[in-house]
Amino acid sequence: MGSEPRSAAAHRSVDVLASKLRRRQIVGSRATALETLLVLRQVIAKARFANLEQLVEIIRGVGRRLVDAQPKEHSVGNTVRKVLHHIREEHHAATQGTNVAAKPTSFSISKFVLQGQPRKHAAPQKSSESKGTLRENDPDDPDSFARGLKPVLMEAIQDVLDELETVYDNISKNAKDHIHSDEIILTLGMSKTVEAFLKSAAHARNYSVIVAETAPSYDGREMAKSLSTAGISTFLVPDSSIFSLMSRVNKVILGAHVILANGGMFAVSGSLMAATAAREHSTPVVVCAGQFKLTPLWNLYHEYGALDFGNPTDVLGFENGDLVDKVDVVNPYYDYVQPELIVAYITNDGDHPPSSIYRLLKETYDDEDNEL
Amino acid sequence: MPVPTMVDPEPSVGNTAPSQQAAKKVMTKAERRELQEKQRAAKAALKQSQPQPGKPNQPQQPKQQQQQQGGGQAKPKPPQTPQKKTFLTESTAAKQDRAAKEAAAEEAAAIQSHGLRIFSHFGQPKPIGHTVKGDIHPTIIRLGLLFSEFKICGANARCIATLTAFKQVIQDYTTPAQNTISRHLMTHISPQITHLVSARPMSVSMGNAIRELKLEISAIDIDMVEQDAKDALCTKIDNYIRDRIIIADQVIQELAGKKIKDGDVVLTYAKSSVVQKVLLQAQEDGKKFSVVVVDSKPLLEGKSLLRSLTSGANSIPCTYALLPALPSLLTEATMVLVGAHALYSNGAVYSRAGTAMVAMMAKMHSVPVVVCCETYKFSEGVMVDGFSKNELVPLSITQRNSSPKDIAPTQNLERLNPLYDLTPPRYITAVVTEVGLIPPSSISSIPLALGKTSM
Numbered sequence: 001m002g003s004e005p006r007s008a009a010a011h012r013s014v015d016v017l018a019s020k021l022r023r024r025q026i027v028g029s030r031a032t033a034l035e036t037l038l039v040l041r042q043v044i045a046k047a048r049f050a051n052l053e054q055l056v057e058i059i060r061g062v063g064r065r066l067v068d069a070q071p072k073e074h075s076v077g078n079t080v081r082k083v084l085h086h087i088r089e090e091h092h093a094a095t096q097g098t099n100v101a102a103k104p105t106s107f108s109i110s111k112f113v114l115q116g117q118p119r120k121h122a123a124p125q126k127s128s129e130s131k132g133t134l135r136e137n138d139p140d141d142p143d144s145f146a147r148g149l150k151p152v153l154m155e156a157i158q159d160v161l162d163e164l165e166t167v168y169d170n171i172s173k174n175a176k177d178h179i180h181s182d183e184i185i186l187t188l189g190m191s192k193t194v195e196a197f198l199k200s201a202a203h204a205r206n207y208s209v210i211v212a213e214t215a216p217s218y219d220g221r222e223m224a225k226s227l228s229t230a231g232i233s234t235f236l237v238p239d240s241s242i243f244s245l246m247s248r249v250n251k252v253i254l255g256a257h258v259i260l261a262n263g264g265m266f267a268v269s270g271s272l273m274a275a276t277a278a279r280e281h282s283t284p285v286v287v288c289a290g291q292f293k294l295t296p297l298w299n300l301y302h303e304y305g306a307l308d309f310g311n312p313t314d315v316l317g318f319e320n321g322d323l324v325d326k327v328d329v330v331n332p333y334y335d336y337v338q339p340e341l342i343v344a345y346i347t348n349d350g351d352h353p354p355s356s357i358y359r360l361l362k363e364t365y366d367d368e369d370n371e372l
Numbered sequence: 373m374p375v376p377t378m379v380d381p382e383p384s385v386g387n388t389a390p391s392q393q394a395a396k397k398v399m400t401k402a403e404r405r406e407l408q409e410k411q412r413a414a415k416a417a418l419k420q421s422q423p424q425p426g427k428p429n430q431p432q433q434p435k436q437q438q439q440q441q442g443g444g445q446a447k448p449k450p451p452q453t454p455q456k457k458t459f460l461t462e463s464t465a466a467k468q469d470r471a472a473k474e475a476a477a478e479e480a481a482a483i484q485s486h487g488l489r490i491f492s493h494f495g496q497p498k499p500i501g502h503t504v505k506g507d508i509h510p511t512i513i514r515l516g517l518l519f520s521e522f523k524i525c526g527a528n529a530r531c532i533a534t535l536t537a538f539k540q541v542i543q544d545y546t547t548p549a550q551n552t553i554s555r556h557l558m559t560h561i562s563p564q565i566t567h568l569v570s571a572r573p574m575s576v577s578m579g580n581a582i583r584e585l586k587l588e589i590s591a592i593d594i595d596m597v598e599q600d601a602k603d604a605l606c607t608k609i610d611n612y613i614r615d616r617i618i619i620a621d622q623v624i625q626e627l628a629g630k631k632i633k634d635g636d637v638v639l640t641y642a643k644s645s646v647v648q649k650v651l652l653q654a655q656e657d658g659k660k661f662s663v664v665v666v667d668s669k670p671l672l673e674g675k676s677l678l679r680s681l682t683s684g685a686n687s688i689p690c691t692y693a694l695l696p697a698l699p700s701l702l703t704e705a706t707m708v709l710v711g712a713h714a715l716y717s718n719g720a721v722y723s724r725a726g727t728a729m730v731a732m733m734a735k736m737h738s739v740p741v742v743v744c745c746e747t748y749k750f751s752e753g754v755m756v757d758g759f760s761k762n763e764l765v766p767l768s769i770t771q772r773n774s775s776p777k778d779i780a781p782t783q784n785l786e787r788l789n790p791l792y793d794l795t796p797p798r799y800i801t802a803v804v805t806e807v808g809l810i811p812p813s814s815i816s817s818i819p820l821a822l823g824k825t826s827m
Contacts, residue, residue: 213669231784235785236779240668240729270696276732277732323682335699
């Protein structure tokens with residue numbers, strides 16, 4: 001029955017995405033999340049399964065392949081986890097019927113302590129007694145379970161997709177509460193989220209932005225260009241001047257690559273220095289990021305930000321040919337920024353201090369999916 | 373040329389028009405050409421000097437004017453600024469003066485138009501083709517160009533170059549009749565200094581050296597033969613360069629070299645001539661260590677340090693990275709060795725932009741930060757913020773070593789390239805000077821160590 005879990009077409013789309021990820025043809029957390037979601041939708045649409053476990057296993061298998069292809073794009077794994085979470089929730093709703101309505105209200109601190117996480121109590125009985133119209137492992141009609149569940153699953157994936165598509169709007173809807181008139185904001189690199197946030201704030205406030213160029217990609221130039229065309233008074237500075245300008249900066253707004261379970265984050269290299277300089281000047285550091293960047297992982301690498309290195313040509317090109325063969329050139333992609341340096345995360349799911357990120361994680365993903 | 377503002381007095385246009393017409397008649401072809409040339413030069417200078425709001429429509433204005441003048445039909449245009457027309461009756465010097473004033477006024481307007489007065493004290497970087505005013509010695513003019521083009525860069529290099537140029541100036545100087553060298557030489561040297569400052573703001577090292585030079589000039593015996601006095605001054609200058617810079621550097625090399633041990637990883641930022649000497653000396657002494665060169669815009673001077681460290685017969689193992697990669701590299705470093713532009717008596721070190729960040733991160737990682745600095749860079753007074761006094765690198769310099777995708781300033785987009793920053797004393801472990809290794813808290817005692825009896 002479940003011997004051939006995926007059809008050939010779905011298989012191919014997974015392969016295509018995996019190789020694109022490996023070759024870094026798709027980069028950026030939102031782009032990878034979107035692509036992953038589209039592939040998962042295809043996989044689920046074509047999948048044949050007779051019970052929940054089989055479906056979960058299929059999706060996990062796809063997730064594992066994609067994550068292995070590019071372990072540094074954490075939003076791939078996050079998207080898979082999120083979809084799994086939604087699948088369980090939908091299945092639970094379909095099988096438990098009315099019981100589910102009472103669930104959210106039953107969450108309390110005491111139960112939280114007793115049960116570890118709010119959803120745990122529902123999990124054990126999940127597949128044991130199937131109620132309602134859904135029947136798992138029906139020997140007469142093995143596809144009946146899939147037929148019954150697929151429409152709701154598609155809906156659930158559509159919800160995730162909608163969330164991803166509106167993530168910038170939702171993050172920036174409260175921008176004017178965070179940026180006030182005549183403030184000077186410092187940001188670095190090119191983050192679409194931060195860009196949307198700053199532009200949204202510019203509708204209501206008149207403020208200035210200092211953009212650090214962020215070597216070696218010099219993405220800050222693109223950011224500065226985009227912000228200045230939106231009518232924001234923008235100053236483009238080299239990374240070296242962050243410290244001397246920090247005394248006049250009111251707020252540092254950064255983008256994130258990944259938000260980790262301890263409240264720290266991986267962000268474009270340079271972020272750690274800006275955040276440290278900000279703390280030295282007691283300037284608040286605010287991070288704008290979509291919820292899909294929340295990752296149930298801890299920083300395993302510490303100082304060497306995520307052990308991911310970029311092309312050394314950007315740092316020392318072949319125009320300096322006499323140096324190239326004598327010198328080691330280092331170009332790390334990311335910095336690990338400790339939670340102590342960050343004041344708040346602004347997400348599409350509300351604003352949170354780094355200390356409550358773990359709780360968001362518990363609500364967003366299921367514990368059993370932390371390892372795909 | 374200033375963008376027309378609301379306060380532009382409309383009547384004055386009417387006033388100037390007749391005088392202009394009158395002037396037109398007496399203007400010869402050569403004069404006209406000269407005027408056009410002048411305007412073109414002013415235009416070019418403005419173009420270089422600043423990113424302007426409303427810039428795109430500016431270049432047409434002078435052209436229109438030229439056509440008008442050429443055709444001889446002086447029709448006053450209301451939006452045209454009245455000052456421009458009065459040019460015709462003014463002398464050449466006055467015109468230059470006016471153009472300079474206009475440029476200054478426009479600079480101020482440009483800064484205010486961004487609504488950020490906090491950046492206004494930086495001023496705008498000067499255009500490189502600056503004018504020569506007064507009796508300036510050719511060596512000084514040459515030096516001015518080298519300074520403004522950043523061909524001579526770094527506190528030591530600039531100080532040595534300045535003093536050497538002044539030796540030439542002093543030798544070529546003759547005291548006019550009824551004057552003494554000790555009185556008149558000063559008035560001859562002052563415009564030279566002004567010229568150098570107009571090319572690039574004076575470094576603290578130059579300021580100290582020039583103060584010393586002035587002191588020596590004023591101390592010249594009136595009865596001395598002129599040539600003897602000039603020779604004596606030149607010897608004094610030579611001694612200053614030798615004692616305060618060359619020998620000082622050798623002592624620093626020795627003192628800092630002792631701190632480098634086998635197996636060390638020395639991290640340095642940008643390029644300091646002293647640090648370079650220290651590293652090369654340590655290498656020559658047979659120490660086995662490696663160097664991490666961290667670099668950043670605006671000048672990317674680290675590449676030149678890298679070149680000199682790796683070019684020798686047995687090159688030092690080097691790692692090169694840009695400033696954002698610093699946190700990843702600091703875990704390996706055992707010492708941070710940086711140079712300085714100036715020392716302030718509160719222990720703060722004024723140095724190349726980015727040094728403060730390197731020192732801060734090193735402090736976070738418990739890596740000792742050692743600053744190499746000669747005592748002649750000591751500056752009385754305190755400095756608490758690198759923002760309050762700084763110098764901007766002109767765009768033409770930063771764009772020279774930049775990838776082609778560098779973007780040009782526009783109405784809302786301004787580029788700021790501060791050259792220096794201030795490292796607070798709390799990040800600094802020790803300052804290596806020729807009078808020994810001192811903690812930053814004791815920097816204020818440097819004058820005492822040099823034999824000054826009172827603060």
